[in-house]
Amino acid sequence: MSLRESDEEAFALLQRETEYRGQVIDLVPSDNHPSVSVREAERYPLFYSENDGRNYYYPACETVAEVEQLARERALACFPGAEDVNVKPTDGTRANEATYRALLKDGDTILSLGLAEGGHLSHGLKWNYSGQLYRIVHYGLTPTGLLDMDQVRELALEHRPQMIIAGGSSCPFQFDFEAFADIAKECGALLHSDISHFAGLVVSGHHPSPFPHSDSVMTTLQKTLRGAKGAVAFCRHAHAKALNRAVFPGVMAHATGAQLLAKAICFGEVGQPSFKALMERVVRNAQRLAGALADRGYALVSGGTQTHLMIVDVRSKGLTGKDAERRLQAGGILANKQLIPADPEKPTVCSGIRLGTPCSASRGMGEPEMDQIAGLIDRLIGGEDPAGVRAEVAELADSFPLP
Numbered sequence: 001m002s003l004r005e006s007d008e009e010a011f012a013l014l015q016r017e018t019e020y021r022g023q024v025i026d027l028v029p030s031d032n033h034p035s036v037s038v039r040e041a042e043r044y045p046l047f048y049s050e051n052d053g054r055n056y057y058y059p060a061c062e063t064v065a066e067v068e069q070l071a072r073e074r075a076l077a078c079f080p081g082a083e084d085v086n087v088k089p090t091d092g093t094r095a096n097e098a099t100y101r102a103l104l105k106d107g108d109t110i111l112s113l114g115l116a117e118g119g120h121l122s123h124g125l126k127w128n129y130s131g132q133l134y135r136i137v138h139y140g141l142t143p144t145g146l147l148d149m150d151q152v153r154e155l156a157l158e159h160r161p162q163m164i165i166a167g168g169s170s171c172p173f174q175f176d177f178e179a180f181a182d183i184a185k186e187c188g189a190l191l192h193s194d195i196s197h198f199a200g201l202v203v204s205g206h207h208p209s210p211f212p213h214s215d216s217v218m219t220t221l222q223k224t225l226r227g228a229k230g231a232v233a234f235c236r237h238a239h240a241k242a243l244n245r246a247v248f249p250g251v252m253a254h255a256t257g258a259q260l261l262a263k264a265i266c267f268g269e270v271g272q273p274s275f276k277a278l279m280e281r282v283v284r285n286a287q288r289l290a291g292a293l294a295d296r297g298y299a300l301v302s303g304g305t306q307t308h309l310m311i312v313d314v315r316s317k318g319l320t321g322k323d324a325e326r327r328l329q330a331g332g333i334l335a336n337k338q339l340i341p342a343d344p345e346k347p348t349v350c351s352g353i354r355l356g357t358p359c360s361a362s363r364g365m366g367e368p369e370m371d372q373i374a375g376l377i378d379r380l381i382g383g384e385d386p387a388g389v390r391a392e393v394a395e396l397a398d399s400f401p402l403p
């Protein structure tokens with residue numbers, strides 16, 4: 001019996017969301033549209049396993065074990081210089097947690113990028129486990145919105161952290177992992193790199209690689225890598241045993257076979273030449289969109305973008321990030337409110353919005369569409385009646401069907 005026949009209520013919600021996603025233009029940088037093969041993988045009846053890589057705690061795990069090994073081999077092949085990987089984590093926050101537990105003791109010091117400057121909740125927010133178990137020191141940005149490596153070094157030498165985290169969730173700038181590794185070495189810290197957002201750009205050569213400079217690296221799969229929801233945690237051979245134990249049974253019980261299969265398929269696709277072309281489009285589109293917004297008088301944190309995303313300070317348009325997010329959504333464009341450096345607003349209000357190009361590039365949109373989208377954004381933020389703009393957005397979205 002199909003879902004439509006067996007559960008009308010659930011089917012209606014699924015139908016509504018699928019139709020909605022087809023009619024809007026999603027510029028949330030952490031979103032993406034996975035390929036049909038990745039989505040299909042999650043439907044297969046592969047059961048779950050509890051294992052530490054050697055011991056399996058359920059019967060009939062042979063196929064799931066092969067799937068997991070395939071995902072591991074493909075993940076390592078995508079990132080030259082990577083030594084070992086655990087492909088079980090269900091999400092990035094969990095993968096970071098396992099890495100910290102493997103490499104740190106409670107009370108150790110972590111030096112990471114501040115949240116308003118582009119860091120992530122799991123890099124030390126006081127309401128997250130990371131901010132509660134570890135002593136957190138944050139580095140920030142220069143007045144021009146780029147990473148302040150002098151400050152990273154000064155803070156590292158002053159606080160002598162056990163771990164430095166390079167990476168973040170809202171970074172229009174790039175990370176020089178070699179420079180981070182030099183500082184980590186100088187102060188005796190481990191270097192952990194969180195490349196969740198720009199992992200796809202690392203694979204395609206549009207962003208420096210954290211390998212072999214990092215002691216551990218984490219990425220989620222559902223962002224630029226265009227996989228299904230999930231994460232993987234890389235580490236040096238020397239840390240593999242501790243990391244595997246920290247993942248299972250440390251922070252997770254089972255790993256689902258279907259999710260592992262989706263990860264293997266994702267890394268298989270990422271290894272194809274067509275993925276590089278897709279990342280080229282993501283980056284070129286981001287630069288074009290940033291340029292088109294700057295031409296319309298918008299102030300961009302970091303002055304533009306070197307990645308797949310940009311942060312627009314909307315105060316010059318007399319709006320908060322929350323207002324701008326709402327106006328855009330009313331017109332069918334999705335972008336999330338975002339803190340900007342030294343933001344005077346609360347995280348629920350914000351002074352900026354964050355825009356990225358992975359979803360639109362996966363739908364096949366290119367630079368001409370970015371010019372068009374910049375115009376639509378400007379009209380919505382400028383206060384034009386969203387109904388008219390919404391029709392234009394739907395027409396554009398309709399020309400680029402969801403994969």
Ligand code: DSN
Pocket residue numbers: 030092120169170
């Ligand atoms: N939710 C992700 C993002 O939007 O960047 C991070 O967890």
